Amino acid sequence: MESLVVLLEDGEPDLDFGEDGWVNLSMDEEHTGFTSLAVQDDGKILAAGNTNFITWDVTNDVLLARFNPNGSLDDNFAGTGYIITGSDTDGEYIEAVCLDSDNRILIAGSRFNSSSGSDALVYRFLQNGNFDPDFNGGYATYDFGLSEYIRSMYLQEDGKILLGGDDNLKYFDLIRINPDASLDLDFGTLGLVDFYIGEYGNVMWSVQMQSNLRIITAGTCVDNELGDLYVGASRFYSGLFVGQKNISMAEKVVIA
Numbered sequence: 469m470e471s472l473v474v475l476l477e478d479g480e481p482d483l484d485f486g487e488d489g490w491v492n493l494s495m496d497e498e499h500t501g502f503t504s505l506a507v508q509d510d511g512k513i514l515a516a517g518n519t520n521f522i523t524w525d526v527t528n529d530v531l532l533a534r535f536n537p538n539g540s541l542d543d544n545f546a547g548t549g550y551i552i553t554g555s556d557t558d559g560e561y562i563e564a565v566c567l568d569s570d571n572r573i574l575i576a577g578s579r580f581n582s583s584s585g586s587d588a589l590v591y592r593f594l595q596n597g598n599f600d601p602d603f604n605g606g607y608a609t610y611d612f613g614l615s616e617y618i619r620s621m622y623l624q625e626d627g628k629i630l631l632g633g634d635d636n637l638k639y640f641d642l643i644r645i646n647p648d649a650s651l652d653l654d655f656g657t658l659g660l661v662d663f664y665i666g667e668y669g670n671v672m673w674s675v676q677m678q679s680n681l682r683i684i685t686a687g688t689c690v691d692n693e694l695g696d697l698y699v700g701a702s703r704f705y706s707g708l709f710v711g712q713k714n715i716s717m718a719e720k721v722v723i724a
Contacts, residue, residue, distance in 0.1 A: 472502070472515060472535065486539030493533060493541070493550065500531055504565045506573075511537035516565035516575045519552060528559035530591065532575060546597030553591075555579060560589060564621035568647075571595055572603075576621040576631055585615030588631055588643055604649035612660050616641055620674045628652055632675035632685055639664045640672045640687060665689045 471492050474485040481489025493500075493515075502517035513535040518528050533550035534542040541549025554560045562577035573593040578586040588610040592603035599606025610616065615636040622630040627647035635641055639662040644655040651659030664670050669690035676684045 472505075472513065472539065474539070484538060491535065491539040502531070502533075503563050504575075506565045506567055508567060508571070512542055513537070514565055514567070514573060516562045518561055528561055528580070529554035530560050530562050530575065530577075532562075532565070532573070532591075532593070532597075534597075544596065551593070551597055562589075563619045566621055566623055568623055568627065569625075572600055574621065574623070574629065576618050576629075578617045578633070579609050585636060586617055587611040588616040588618045588633065588641075590618075590621075590629065590631070590645065590649065592649070602648065608645070608649040610643060610645070610651065610659075612641075612662075614639070614641070614662070616643075618643075619672060622675045622677060624677060630675050630677070630683065632672040632687075634671050634687075635662060638670060640670050640685065642672070642675065642683070642685060 471490060472486070473490045474482040475489065476482050483489055485491070500517065500519045502515040504516050506514040506516075508514065515533045515535065517531045519531055520528055530553050531550065532553075534545040535549070536542050543549050545551075559580040560577060561580070562575050564576040566574055568574060573595070574590060575593075576588075576590045579589040580586045589607065590603075590610075591607040592600040593606070594600050610631075616633055617636065618631045618633040618641075620632040622632070624630065629645045629647070631641075631643040631645070633641045633643075642656070642661040643659055644652040645659065646652050653659055655661070670687065671689070672685050672687040674686045678684060
């Protein structure tokens, strides 16, 4: 179920939003859900997610909705307030949404395919819900011969887009693309930095940039045969690795 909840500063539901502080988006699609949110300067709320998110196959489509500040669907967005789109042959899963300086809407995730497993995926939409033709026709995929799962996104001030994720839990993946959807070939190796810290279970959950242009990534990994879970952060400059810090969670987390 696709749901939004708005709370006041004291944690109580905002009764001016939807019905008693929450909104459900009723759709014909089964097992739909939101995975990420962004708020526009005008107070409108963007919610991105997927249809049929229970299974990871060709039936997964992209869901992007925009709500007014009161919780109603914004029918100026795609005519209905929401978009369902995707590939006819490949499943797609979205995990990040944000706005660029021109108020264009970006969503990022992964597209499943039968050959390499999955590719990095980015869509860009205009404020009316149409595909942005200046972004490779509206979307782009990136295949490095791995199995890329994108879980986070960060927009640099120069318009370049950082995508953080992993190669099916084997490596951390950090990708940078230009505002026109082309790969930034000056970043890492042809636009990709991949590295690992743990023996397996490497997952990059978040990517940010500091004011000194250092890129910070955060994630988790498993570092030994006992299944000890670590959380860690790494820092990069111009695609070059400059340091990391890992914290063992072995005494706090039990791996089943």
